[in-house]
Amino acid sequence: MATTSSTSTKPPAGPVKRRGGIRGREGMAGWLFVTPVVVILGLFLLLPIIVAIWVSISDWGGKGSPLGANFVGADNYEALLTKPGLSQQNLATSLRNNLYYVILVVPIQTVLALVLASILNGRRLKGKGFFRTAFYFPSVTSSVAIVTVFLFMFTGTGVVNHILGWFGIHGPNWFNDPRGVLRLILSALHIIDQDSPPGWLVNNHFLGMSWYDWLSGPSVAMCALIILAVWTTGGTFMLMFLAALQDVPDDVLEAARVDGATRWQTFRSVTLPALRPTLFLVITLGLIGTWQVFDQIYLTGGGGPAKTTLTPAFLSYQAAFSDFKWGQGAAISFILFAIIIALTIIQRLVMRERKKLPRRRRFGTVPPVGTGSETVAAATAGGSR
């Protein structure tokens, strides 16, 4: 993003040396025009990242400039990844929590957004404007307000449990319930016994946490946050899908219908391929946003109950600002960065356009909707949730 914009304006500088003469000043002028952007990006983007990298490999204690701190190599990363202790436990716990959060939120919100967009794209739907606003509303509302309302709704005596009560369900004390949902399901199906879990699950560890704990699933409290996230971000992504759907050419859809395709076949073979770039964008943004979840955690009490809503982003904040382990805090954020990058690359490989399927092209080349990767880059820079 940053570098491409500056390098792409560089070429004029090259020819200068060869040609000279009347074009000699062009390079200078080019640099002059680029300078403000380079300075601003360098100061506010590049420099902080470099300092953060330095902090993550130093023993800076939060006093004075970090540049005066001592180099400690990979100590901070070791404490988090390989050295048994509380730091490692916390990181493992937060990664587990966030992993389940991502696994549930990303697919659900993507499907929900797609379904809502498809409905809103329907020709005969009345009051489109109203529904569009209604669905998008949660996304423009302050997340602080939404979380506060959710806290009230999901208390033990809150609205949600009240409604569940109509159906004879005794709802849990949502935000205070640390029980893992996957574990509850497995024990309800008599696959595992919660009182005496199988030894191979308890005795094998990864990152200092037993497999049994890894497999606990999202806690009940985390499930409430998952519902919240799906509800708030579904609207944003719906809007993206809607824009893409409206760009699918009518003649192609019509041709499909003339060819005798059913509604489902049309959707499956015409609409969905046309949405591929948008799908990529939505999933990428979803992955990034869900791995960086912070404000909901901060507002619901900082990781409780029993650390089952602790996430790496919040752990990083806590390690730095409350425990004064600035190095570890920075290291956690880079570990998180690595995870996000790795997942995005994997996703790119999986969703890559397969050239081998000529049958898909039978309806003609569907112009790609939106400009996938650039939008991703722009949105990433702008920050997303």
Add this chain to the structure above:
Amino acid sequence: MSSQRTIRIALAAVTGVALLVSAACGSSGGTGSSGSGSASQSSPSSAGGQSGSSSGSASASGSGSASASGSGSASASGSGSASASGSGSASTSGSSGTSWTAPANMPKANLTILFGSSGDAETNALKAATADWAKKTGSTVQVTPASNLDQQLAQGFSSNTPPDLFYMDPSKLGTYAKAGNLWSYGDKLPNKSDFYPALVQSFTYQGQLYCAPKDQSTLALWINTDDWSKAGLTDSDIPTNWDQLDAVAKKLSTDGRVGLSLSPTRDRVDAFFVQNGGYLVNDDGTKATVNSDQNVQALTYVKKLLTDGAMKWSSDLNTGWGGEAFGTNKAAMTIEGPWMFGALSSDYPNIKYKIVPLPAGPTGTKGTLVFTNCWAISAASKNHDQALNLVEYLTQPSVEMQFAKAFGVIPSVQSAQADYLKEFPDNKVFVDGIAYAKGVVSAAGVTEVLSDFDSQLGTLSSGDPKSILDSVQTNLAAALSGS
């Protein structure tokens, strides 16, 4: 199309929920957002945030303790009648041990104070007291209530512009001292010996007293007297040991109410360790003793209270802290400190209560916990002399009494005790507790260990006390050894 209809129904449902929500927000007290977050006076802030709201509750209500004593219902056992409070003993100044004298030739300075305020009462009292000092010395003092003390301090330290003076919780002492952020001035204090020993212990790190304690509070057992008499209990049933506590708590657990409710934090549970002769660390705070037999026994007792149905965590009662469970009468007893006065008089004025010392352990050992904050001075401050002088001024018995009257804290100096008890006889139970209380563990890096302990306490009823304490022992030992 059927899908359209579904949407319409869904939308109707959403609107309905929204209406219900707006109704619910008004009525249900919600998840204890009573605290302002910034730990105020000597409140047991669980820095981990888990039940953080318990701390902020040290709330304001200027005349908090004064009005409570006036209500007459709060009669500390043993202190006799509450009538003594009537005598207007306003002339506390000049009574005893005034250590402060206006310095002869101290250069003028502009001091800044950053503090977590419990409310306007505290802010105004502090402004008034510092203005008096400023007038006498010619310096100026800028008093700033923090919105997030930890974070603002962290920014100040990193930019080398910290406030000259700030409130500090003992659990932060080790972390800040180790990073070199604190100026250790304890030995320079002329009134060092006047502070209660347990408070001095709380702010001693590696053998040095770092800062002057500014006030204190201890834990006691709060009993709802209506529930008490309804259950057929009398004054002779007031629990003095664990068995009796268990018994009365069971008896009080009726009508959908639970006998005893605690905030799920080590800042309550540790009291049981002390009563059983144990604690998290040894006496000089150098060695972790978390999984000692005494502690395991004590935690097993707490677990028994939970599994017997005699006790529930405040979080399991949909409340933010023990005081809210007590105030909303979801629990007949709780273990809290003097900050409850303010909360009860402002939020739950109809609750009638009695405050008694915590029951003793099986061997008859009394035990409670003491919480405090201190006047920390930044190492990077350029005005050490003036700041120290201000601290001396603020820790005089007469000034501490001003604070006690303004926002209900208990003085940290022993020379103010007589005056304080004369003014607030009902608080004798809290003042007495200091003699057998243990302070918060203050080594570097303990915050995260203790908040981890808190998070495990939440699942105590289904957990194993020994393995919980074992894991905390490992982590605390690692923190104490400085790794």
